[in-house]
Amino acid sequence: MARYGMVFDLRRCIGCNACVVGCKQENSLPDGVFFTRTLSEEYGVFPAVNRVYIPTLCNHCEDAPCEKVCPSGATYTRDDGIVMVDADKCIGCGSCAVACPYDQRTELDKKSFEQGLYGEGELTPFEEQGYSRYTPGMVTKCDFCSGRVDAGLDPACVVTCPTDARIFGDLDDPTSKANQLIRERGGRAPLPEKNTRPKVYYVD
Amino acid sequence: MPIRPATDRHFALGLCYVMVKEELCDYRFLRKDTNAPYLVGADGYFVRNADDKIYVWDSANNCAKLWDDPTIGKLALEGTYQVDGKECQPAFQKFTDILEGCSPEAMEKITTVPADTTRRIAREFAAAADIGATIEIDGRTLPLRPAGYNYYRGAQGHKHGFQTNHAFKMVNFMVGNIDAPGGLMGVTLDDQWVDKSHVELGENGMMKPNPHQLGPLPPFDYPPNSYDLLEYFPVGLHPPHLNLEVFLNPEKYGVEYTPDVMVICHSNPIWALQGPREKWFKFMASMRFIVVSDIIPTETTLWADVILPSHDALESWNMTMIEPPHTEGMCMRQPATEPLYDTRSEEDIFSELSERMGILDAYNEVINIVLGFTHKPELMLEPGKKYTDKEIAQRRGLLWNDKDIDWYAEHGHSVTERRADKWYRPWEGMRLHFYIEDMVKERDILKANMEAADVPFRHDWHWDDYQPLPTTVLDPVHEEPPEYDLYSIFYKDVQMNFGESLSNPWIKDIVYRDPVHIALILNPKTAEAQGLAQGDIVKVESPYGRIYGRIGTSEGMHPDTLGVSNSLSRATTRHSGVAHAGGHYNDLLPYDLRNTDAVTGQPETVCKVKITRLDDWPEVLKHGGTVYDIVDELSQPGKGRSH
Numbered sequence: 140m141a142r143y144g145m146v147f148d149l150r151r152c153i154g155c156n157a158c159v160v161g162c163k164q165e166n167s168l169p170d171g172v173f174f175t176r177t178l179s180e181e182y183g184v185f186p187a188v189n190r191v192y193i194p195t196l197c198n199h200c201e202d203a204p205c206e207k208v209c210p211s212g213a214t215y216t217r218d219d220g221i222v223m224v225d226a227d228k229c230i231g232c233g234s235c236a237v238a239c240p241y242d243q244r245t246e247l248d249k250k251s252f253e254q255g256l257y258g259e260g261e262l263t264p265f266e267e268q269g270y271s272r273y274t275p276g277m278v279t280k281c282d283f284c285s286g287r288v289d290a291g292l293d294p295a296c297v298v299t300c301p302t303d304a305r306i307f308g309d310l311d312d313p314t315s316k317a318n319q320l321i322r323e324r325g326g327r328a329p330l331p332e333k334n335t336r337p338k339v340y341y342v343d
Numbered sequence: 344m345p346i347r348p349a350t351d352r353h354f355a356l357g358l359c360y361v362m363v364k365e366e367l368c369d370y371r372f373l374r375k376d377t378n379a380p381y382l383v384g385a386d387g388y389f390v391r392n393a394d395d396k397i398y399v400w401d402s403a404n405n406c407a408k409l410w411d412d413p414t415i416g417k418l419a420l421e422g423t424y425q426v427d428g429k430e431c432q433p434a435f436q437k438f439t440d441i442l443e444g445c446s447p448e449a450m451e452k453i454t455t456v457p458a459d460t461t462r463r464i465a466r467e468f469a470a471a472a473d474i475g476a477t478i479e480i481d482g483r484t485l486p487l488r489p490a491g492y493n494y495y496r497g498a499q500g501h502k503h504g505f506q507t508n509h510a511f512k513m514v515n516f517m518v519g520n521i522d523a524p525g526g527l528m529g530v531t532l533d534d535q536w537v538d539k540s541h542v543e544l545g546e547n548g549m550m551k552p553n554p555h556q557l558g559p560l561p562p563f564d565y566p567p568n569s570y571d572l573l574e575y576f577p578v579g580l581h582p583p584h585l586n587l588e589v590f591l592n593p594e595k596y597g598v599e600y601t602p603d604v605m606v607i608c609h610s611n612p613i614w615a616l617q618g619p620r621e622k623w624f625k626f627m628a629s630m631r632f633i634v635v636s637d638i639i640p641t642e643t644t645l646w647a648d649v650i651l652p653s654h655d656a657l658e659s660w661n662m663t664m665i666e667p668p669h670t671e672g673m674c675m676r677q678p679a680t681e682p683l684y685d686t687r688s689e690e691d692i693f694s695e696l697s698e699r700m701g702i703l704d705a706y707n708e709v710i711n712i713v714l715g716f717t718h719k720p721e722l723m724l725e726p727g728k729k730y731t732d733k734e735i736a737q738r739r740g741l742l743w744n745d746k747d748i749d750w751y752a753e754h755g756h757s758v759t760e761r762r763a764d765k766w767y768r769p770w771e772g773m774r775l776h777f778y779i780e781d782m783v784k785e786r787d788i789l790k791a792n793m794e795a796a797d798v799p800f801r802h803d804w805h806w807d808d809y810q811p812l813p814t815t816v817l818d819p820v821h822e823e824p825p826e827y828d829l830y831s832i833f834y835k836d837v838q839m840n841f842g843e844s845l846s847n848p849w850i851k852d853i854v855y856r857d858p859v860h861i862a863l864i865l866n867p868k869t870a871e872a873q874g875l876a877q878g879d880i881v882k883v884e885s886p887y888g889r890i891y892g893r894i895g896t897s898e899g900m901h902p903d904t905l906g907v908s909n910s911l912s913r914a915t916t917r918h919s920g921v922a923h924a925g926g927h928y929n930d931l932l933p934y935d936l937r938n939t940d941a942v943t944g945q946p947e948t949v950c951k952v953k954i955t956r957l958d959d960w961p962e963v964l965k966h967g968g969t970v971y972d973i974v975d976e977l978s979q980p981g982k983g984r985s986h
Contacts, residue, residue, distance in 0.1 A: 155837040156853045163849045170848055171977075179857070181897060185866055186345045188898040256848035257920050264683060 141309035142220040144338030151304035154192035161299030167269020169251035174281035197243045197281040198337030205235035231276035240333045249275035348830040348949040350454040351498040352507040357450035357461040360442045362517045367469035372519025377777040379435040380418035387783040434778030472518035481763045489525030502818040504945035510813035533664045535715035550773040554578040565796035566597040577785035582944025584934040603631040614642040618934035619888035640917040658682045662736035672758035673743045675751040688732035782809040808941035827951035833928040835909040860910040861974045862895025866902040885950040891925030924970040
């Protein structure tokens with residue numbers, strides 16, 4: 140069984156946020172909800188100044204704190220390592236949002252489904268078809284586009300990235316590009332001191 | 344490299360200075376592939392014989408010869424000579440004379456780029472260009488020049504835009520990288536058919552200039568036929584900002600008519616044009632009837648008497664060649680969904696309008712010319728018939744490669760790598776215009792026409808703008824009154840190539856969380872010197888208009904400069920997803936002749952401003968719904984908040 144994960148190549152990320160738009164589109168996310176983000180920070184002093192871009196998403200931790208605290212069993216890990224949220228079981232308590240050290244959990248506010256993307260209280264046909272997968276009030280996150288993965292496709296953010304800065308694959312397969320990048324360029328996991336064993340790595 | 348706005352030309356000339364002084368040039372290219380050796384007289388024209396053939400100087404035989412004389416030993420690039428009793432110099436010498444005033448030290452005073460940096464870049468650039476190296480591609484031996492000076496509108500969009508563009512090109516001329524593998528490649532907008540060539544031989548061995556991409560320049564006329572004075576600008580497309588200048592000063596420009604009907608297709612001029620909105624509003628209000636076709640409500644559709652809503656991109660057919668850097672071919676777009684609302688394709692709208700106006704035959708004729716169907720007569724639209732978006736797309740595909748629309752539906756596109764003979768030096772055997780004599784010619788033709796027609800504003804016309812070589816003349820933005828103590832620039836970003844994309848909620852959700860897009864940006868030291876702090880509400884005034892906003896800081900901003908993001912440019916519309924900010928950067932820009940390039944009609948895109956701190960927002964921005972209100976709401980902490 141595969142153990143899916145993702146590698147971010149920071150040398151390649153140009154901060155265009157195409158991944159974020161691709162994700163919002165694939166997952167029909169309401170306004171203000173992100174399953175992936177591109178953080179950015181300026182560094183240096185004029186005239187030697189630059190900007191760094193750091194993509195983030197759910198790290199699909201091996202020891203997922205969100206799963207441990209979930210009282211209803213809504214959060215669970217698939218055999219292939221993808222950490223999932225069951226919309227029917229989630230009671231919206233928000234424990235997972237508090238437990239996640241990466242701030243990757245989002246409550247799907249009932250209001251945002253009613254207001255729609257244009258804030259007019261009217262849903263577009265696109266939203267109508269997309270919102271049915273969520274329960275208003277649930278606290279959810281990225282699932283590596285599990286439906287796409289089951290169909291043999293890469294997650295939407297990966298195929299949208301114009302610079303190939305996001306590499307998805309089986310971390311246990313030594314021939315996968317993700318595995319190779321982690322080994323060859325010293326992949327680093329975010330906040331290792333939290334002992335969550337993320338399946339997302341950064342190389343620079 | 345940080346640079347003071349509107350001084351890129353001076354930096355480029357500094358690079359040329361170093362490359363010429365240190366002999367880091369591709370002299371073979373300059374002699375063989377350009378008109379740099381052609382002799383120029385004191386009047387700025389090439390020196391010609393009675394048959395209009397141009398002279399060069401043969402330094403091997405120390406005499407003048409005609410440019411195509413097979414006995415030429417060595418073409419002189421430098422020196423001063425006498426030919427037919429006229430003193431003259433090779434065009435290259437003319438340029439080096441200009442460069443005498445362009446030392447990196449002299450240019451540093453204008454650009455703020457340290458002289459050492461300019462020298463270093465010039466040497467690195469020439470070294471990387473690897474002058475003399477060659478590569479074989481498809482059986483042709485080509486120069487290999489892996490270095491290029493590329494540029495876009497921010498660098499060249501100034502009063503002296505033509506000279507600025509020319510100066511950048513000169514950096515590339517110095518190393519002979521024009522259309523060479525690795526160098527600066529020419530780009531065509533649309534080839535239309537696979538064998539179409541954009542290159543023609545002109546006079547005296549030089550490539551024929553093609554100054555108007557979209558068709559021939561309208562003939563000279565006075566009173567002017569074009570309300571934007573297009574017929575007086577020998578290079579370029581349209582100077583739309585001059586519509587306002589002419590509207591406000593009709594007597595000065597002698598116009599004999601006042602436009603009173605506007606037909607606008609999927610563009611947003613009331614948002615996009617420079618000059619204060621209040622004045623543009625007067626222009627729009629003077630119209631008897633405005634028709635707008637668009638897919639979304641905009642600042643311009645607000646003014647429409649009739650809106651003709653058109654299909655969205657995902658509801659319609661289209662076939663086009665995407666502006667090709669190194670590819671060519673047609674890309675097809677086909678409907679992903681049936682139209683959601685009661686809309687029509689733009690093709691339907693305009694052919695029906697033409698039919699109702701009784702001009703359908705002429706409309707079809709124009710489409711035949713513009714889309715190149717005249718090249719294959721069997722594809723030409725017939726008089727009296729209306730064609731759908733699908734039928735037009737089908738014809739464009741057939742014109743490119745004889746493939747029908749079913750083939751495109753299966754393959755999606757016919758894009759391939761650009762054919763090497765069209766891509767690399769398609770002008771082989773012709774000479775490129777190092778020295779643009781046409782500037783001198785066009786100036787004198789226009790002058791003579793204006794004199795003959797007794798055009799009153801000819802005395803205000805900027806005749807010095809027509810320069811065959813780039814000079815160090817300052818753009819007038821540098822000479823505004825001293826109270827305007829900062830430059831102001833406008834920037835867009837990868838998420839919003841056009842501000843219109845902010846009406847897309849996904850993009851808005853990203854952009855309004857980015858610190859450089861939600862404030863007027865100053866360098867922190869400049870903010871301190873101005874007594875301003877992050878978050879201060881300010882009024883920004885140029886000599887032409889004003890905007891309001893909130894101060895932010897970034898070390899990435901040049902200390903002389905206030906940066907204004909495109910994300911702060913929108914105004915309230917009927918589109919509920921669009922938030923207004925404190926005015927549009929374009930409000931700050933001039934729309935007059937003083938700041939318009941007399942060659943191209945290019946308006947100035949940089950301005951000088953002064954900043955005043957305010958205690959509170961002005962009345963118009965106090966009632967919510969602004970970009971700043973959204974930003975404040977997003978920054979509130981809470982469950983499920985942003986990072």
